[in-house]
Amino acid sequence: MNEFELIQRHFTRPATNAVLGVGDDAAIVRPTPGHDLHVSVDMLVEGRHFFADVEPRALGHKTLAVNLSDMAAMGATPRWAVLSLALPQLDEHWASEFAAGFFGLAEAHGVGVIGGDTTRGPLTLSVTIFGEAPAGQALRRDAAQVGDDVWVSGELGLAALAVRQRLRGDVALPPEVLAVCRRKLDFPTPRVALGQRLLDVAHAAIDVSDGLMADLGHILERSGVAAEVWLESLPTLPWMAENRDRLADSIAAGGDDYELCFTAPSSVRAELQGLAEELDCTLTRIGRIVAGQGSRLLDAAGQPVTLQRGGFDHFA
Numbered sequence: 001m002n003e004f005e006l007i008q009r010h011f012t013r014p015a016t017n018a019v020l021g022v023g024d025d026a027a028i029v030r031p032t033p034g035h036d037l038h039v040s041v042d043m044l045v046e047g048r049h050f051f052a053d054v055e056p057r058a059l060g061h062k063t064l065a066v067n068l069s070d071m072a073a074m075g076a077t078p079r080w081a082v083l084s085l086a087l088p089q090l091d092e093h094w095a096s097e098f099a100a101g102f103f104g105l106a107e108a109h110g111v112g113v114i115g116g117d118t119t120r121g122p123l124t125l126s127v128t129i130f131g132e133a134p135a136g137q138a139l140r141r142d143a144a145q146v147g148d149d150v151w152v153s154g155e156l157g158l159a160a161l162a163v164r165q166r167l168r169g170d171v172a173l174p175p176e177v178l179a180v181c182r183r184k185l186d187f188p189t190p191r192v193a194l195g196q197r198l199l200d201v202a203h204a205a206i207d208v209s210d211g212l213m214a215d216l217g218h219i220l221e222r223s224g225v226a227a228e229v230w231l232e233s234l235p236t237l238p239w240m241a242e243n244r245d246r247l248a249d250s251i252a253a254g255g256d257d258y259e260l261c262f263t264a265p266s267s268v269r270a271e272l273q274g275l276a277e278e279l280d281c282t283l284t285r286i287g288r289i290v291a292g293q294g295s296r297l298l299d300a301a302g303q304p305v306t307l308q309r310g311g312f313d314h315f316a
Contacts, residue, residue: 001090003118010099015112017079027114029080035132040070046123051166056094058186059125060101065188066209067129068109069258072195073207075139076131080114081106086121109192139198139205139262144223148203148263150287151272153191155235156212157247158184160254171247177239188258194281198262201271205262211253214311216261216295226292232300235284252297253311263289 001009007022015021019028031037044063046052064081071078083102087095106113111129162181165173173181191207198205204223206215213229220227229252231244236251244251264272269285276283297305 001092003090006090006095007118010095011083011113011116013103013113015080015114017110017112018114021112021114022116027080027082029114029130032132034135036135036138038071038074038076038131038133038138039128040067040131041126041128042066042070043124043126045125052123054186056097057101060098060103061105061187062101063098063125063127064102064105064111064129065190065258067127068105068111068190068192069188069207069209071129071131072190072192073139073205073260074131074133075137075195075199075205076133077196078109078111078129078131078192080112080130082128083113083116084126085116085118086124087118088120088123109190133199137199139195139202140222141204141206141219142222144204144219144225144263144289145265146225146289146291147266148289149266149269149285150216150227150229150261150263150289151202151283152208152212152235152259152261152286153194153281153283154189154257154259155184155237155282156208156257156259157234157236157240157251157254159188159256160211160250161240161247163256164250164254174239177237180237185256188256190258191260191281193279194260194275197275197279198260198264201268201275202262202264205260208257208259208261209255211255211309211311212251212257212261213253213295213297213307214255219261219263220289220293220295223289224293226290227287227295228290229287229295229297231297231305233284233286235282235286248297248305249308252305253307253309255311
């Protein structure tokens with residue numbers, strides 16, 4: 001199998017939402033009139049973003065999921081993706097399983113894969129994704145307002161705890177907890193539907209990829225505000241909540257959650273709880289936006305909590 005056979009066999013699918021998809025020098029797409037085009041790119045590198053022995057189907061899923069999460073954070077509908085692969089060697093089984101995970105998620109979200117590139121090299125996966133939202137209505141990081149509530153979807157710290165157990169082994173996890181954490185690490189759920197529904201409700205949003213406190217910090221910096229976050233309110237697994245103090249770093253700063261953190265006025269609390277029930281997606285109010293700069297993580301007594309890490313750093 002050579003490069004072109006690899007592409008034809010595993011990565012060429014009809015792109016029904018594009019004018020022209022895979023097979024030419026460039027794809028052709030036609031954005032929906034009255035919509036802004038959203039573009040994002042993410043790169044995953046073996047040993048930096050994933051373990052070498054991760055199952056290829058899980059890796060295919062996650063490679064697209066992290067990009068879908070960016071679209072979700074903007075409230076955009078994902079439409080098209082371009083996939084580039086650097087592979088150490090041509091492996092028929094690996095490619096088949098990777099493609100199954102990647103295209104399975106793409107089809108679930110109506111994403112057309114319209115091109116890409118392949119080459120030999122250290123295992124590196126890169127996706128550029130394109131999405132749409134009604135013109136001028138995107139969720140942005142620079143729109144948080146003093147008095148807003150801070151919310152987060154899902155549960156935090158699971159993926160980080162799976163990584164911590166793998167690298168350091170300093171936490172004895174019950175087998176059932178470890179299984180759930182590993183599932184979260186390998187198969188994150190991008191909150192695409194939630195992001196779209198937040199367009200008319202939330203002020204600012206971001207996806208939690210590098211750790212809650214670090215990513216919330218981007219909203220605060222862009223919006224020129226500060227935040228108070230309540231450690232006891234951060235949603236996580238019951239077993240992790242029982243050990244919240246010693247797992248605070250994993251929960252509040254661990255990364256790889258791919259949940260949405262957003263700010264919204266207090267007047268929409270009931271609406272958000274109804275939305276959580278409708279989408280079967282937990283939404284938790286975890287803090288508030290205040291005047292000033294930076295963020296403070298507070299314990300149950302209102303005292304500042306010091307974390308040992310500030311979030312994932314790609315160059316650390």
